[in-house]
Amino acid sequence: MDGNETVDRSESERPERSDGPAGTDDDSSADDDDATDATPATNGAGISSDGDEAPADGDERASAASGGDASMPGVPDPEPQEDDVPEDVQKYARFTKMDGAQYDRVNEFLRDRTYITAREWAIARLCSDFRTETGVEMTKIGENLPDLVPFMTDTYSPQAVNQARSSFEDKVRTAGATFLYGAMCDFFTAEELDDVMYEATEVAKFLLEVEGVDLSVEDELEAEERISSVMREVREASEELRAEDIAESED
Template identity: 90%
Template sequence: MTEQSPGTDGDDARSETPVSETDPADDTAAEDRDASPADATVDEGAEPTPGVPDEETLDVPEDVATYDRFKKMDGAQYERVNEFLRDRTYITAREWAIARLCSDFRTETGVEMTKIGENLPELVPFMTDTYTPQAVNQARAAFEDKIRTAGATFLYGAMCDFFTAEELDDVMYESTEVAKFLLEVEGVDLSVEEELEAEERISSVMREVREASAELREEEESQ
């Protein structure tokens, strides 16, 4: 099985509705809704000449050829990666990969959307199609929308007194473990000190959120 191209039938296929016109709370509609990938013609029956670089290899930019962010994902299938993410996060495999690429290929003047789209299969092992710059931008926008929506949902859950302090700690621990795993898959080597520092920063913020929420509820009840 391979990654489904946007615009085809399937669980990850969506219409070309702009991101801003789709309700981000709708998990189904918010999943994969980019434009069609760039057209490409490939002669699957052609065999490369041993020792002679093919034309496609020669056209790959140097920073693309040396990019190894997702090297641990060699041989992975899109559906498996997507299933893992869907079970643990609010984002899809396409949005995860493209959001990371947009960060890595950011320049002083913006993000190199065209380079990312044209070289997507070379950059990410589980992506099999090239994408238009518009499709790349739409995936990035979908990622940002979902992060903001998930953040608001989580903070509301933390502030509305639905979770006890212990339950909230469990949520934070599980979330941190998933986030660390994704970073490790991307090739980010976190030291024990860095992990502890990140966990302490998160715990500190959440303590402040709980304290501020409790104070706010007390003020409301006293009025």
């Protein structure tokens, strides 16, 4: 999946989830099966597919006129009205570029380029956007997750939201330590480290753009300068370590 790729979502096939709301790192959970149409199908003779006679239009009108219950057993309740969704959730504009995307496709893209899953990516961003002075609104995030992120189809408990956020944080710290060790152990040359940083920066920028973050030129240059500054410190520390190793070996 690149910046210009559009992922279509089939109406008849729900995405298989590789990460579920159970609050564990097990990727074995999947979405619930699609609900089937509970209204019996009829043929031209007015007979339902299971053999029962379907009521004629006149019978339905007579039943309604007599004050009978107009509801049909097995017919799903109406969808929740938009007013039931919190206002800030209705106005949330992240991930709109992912409309129609399937969870497994998003997850595959992230797995190829990062340590994080689609679940962790989405929830980490939501935890940043719904942070308040007293903490993160995890209940709101979990209850409205399908309305907030197009490729998420299940609601989550607050505990599952917190677990995904914690997993994201742990992976970032672990990836950071791995990168710095690789940079300082003299495994990469300075040019190779530049290539690594360039690729990492491009992936990060792409994810931000998909989220709807509008990076200005000034913000982008500032971020690149911070990264370059850290890289200079890493290289200096690496050179010092190599110099010490050479001095010890000569002694």
